[in-house]
Structure formats: C-alpha cells, structure tokens
Amino acid sequence: MKQEELDTVLQVIENPVRRRIIKRLSRGTSYALQISKELGLGQPLVAKHLSMMQSAGLVTSTVESRRNPSGGKRKWYSLAKSVSITMDLAPNLFMERAVAFGALPVKKPSVGVGLLSKRVRDALERQDDRGRLSLVSEILGDVDRMIREVEEERVALLTVRNAAMTEAARIASKLEDLDKKRILFHILEEHNREVESISQSLNLRETVVRSLLEELEREVFG
Secondary structure (H helix, E strand, O other): OOHHHHHHHHHHHOOHHHHHHHHHHOOOOEOHHHHHHHHOOOHHHHHHHHHHHHHOOOEEEEEOOOOOOOOOOOEEEEEOOOEEEEEEEEOOEEEEEEEEOOOOOOOOOOHHHHHHHHHHHHHHOOOOHHHHHHHHHHHHHHHHHHHHHHHHHHHHHHHHHHHHHHHHHHHHOOOOOHHHHHHHHHHHHHOOOOHHHHHHHHOOOHHHHHHHHHHHHHHHHO
16 A cells, blocks of 8 residues: 555544444445444534545445435445554654455465465355354454464564664664764665665765765674
8 A cells, every 4th residue: 555545544544433433334334324323423423524534535335226215315335445554653663554455365375364264265155144154253263363463473573673773773873964864764664775765765865875875884884
C-alpha cells in the first residue's frame, strides 16, 4: 500500500465512531438506520461518517432496487478494503506499515499457514452448515492462537531493535553536523546507502550526500 493510501486509511480510523462503524461492517453489510440503532448513535451522524468513509474508499454501497415499507430505498454499506496496519513507536523507533490481503495465499506459505488454508478449503466443501461452522470455529481458534504467537515474537524483536537503535542514537549524538546525523539514521532505518536515494529522501544535493557518506565511513562505520 502506498503512503498516500495509508495516510487516507489512518485519517478514517483515527475517529472512534468510524472505528465502531468499521467493526460493525466487518460482521456484515448494513444501512445507516440499522447501524445507528445498533450502536446507539444518531442516524445523521452515522450517514455522515459512512459518506466520508466511502469517499476515502474504505466502504462501498449499493442501493436496493425495490422500495422498503417506508417508501425509500435503503443504501447498504460494506467494507471495501482488507488491510493490516502496524505502527511502532518508541524513543528511538518509529515504523508504520500497511499490507493489503484478500484471497487465500497462492504463493508458498509456511507449513502452518498452508495447513490452515487447506482446512478452510475443506470446510467450504462441506454441504451442511452445522458441520461447516464447527470446522470454521476450530480454524478461527487456531488462527488467533498463531497470530498471538507471532505478535509476541514481534514484540520481542521490536525490543531488541529499539535497544540497538538506542545505542545508534547515542553514537549519532556525538556527530555535530545535522545532515550527517540525518544520513546516518536514514542508513540505519532504510538499510540503503545509495547516494541518489538518500538525496531524494532527505532533500540534499548528491554532492553533499557523497561527501558526508565518506566522512561517516571514516568516523562511524570504519
């Protein structure tokens, strides 16, 4: 997902009311009046947020072909994106990332994910809803357990990374030149020492970047 798309999504989900609406829509399509009743919110407020979310591309809508008993045509809303957003913030750490996902993985997944995907496909082949729901419930429990394990491992890795960046920040604090510090942090965060890339990212002339890189090689990286 591009940075502009991520910024748009973050602008939408920063509002707690919109997050409640998103959670409701994650359980199925609905319309403004129904959502307002379920969440205890005014219908005009819900309609306003739904309109904003649709403009941002997070929800889509369809209008009923037939009129309802009240004489109008309901507009049904559903979520339009499947995305995972992570943001890490610490004294010496900031990372943000958004990854879109959708269909079952077609590339080579891990053994565990591959087995879970097969179990989902097997469940979809069941003819009776009761048996299918029982299998799906078991799969959801296993998936959530695996996600928790991955998140715990990720937290441990972030702790290690923050400790390493804390030491890097201590070393960087000894540098008097601000642009030299910026270049150093760019290298540590982006793992990229290409002059052109650094120049564009930090808005510095390539000649300046090249000169400061040479100084960093002598003073820091050795």
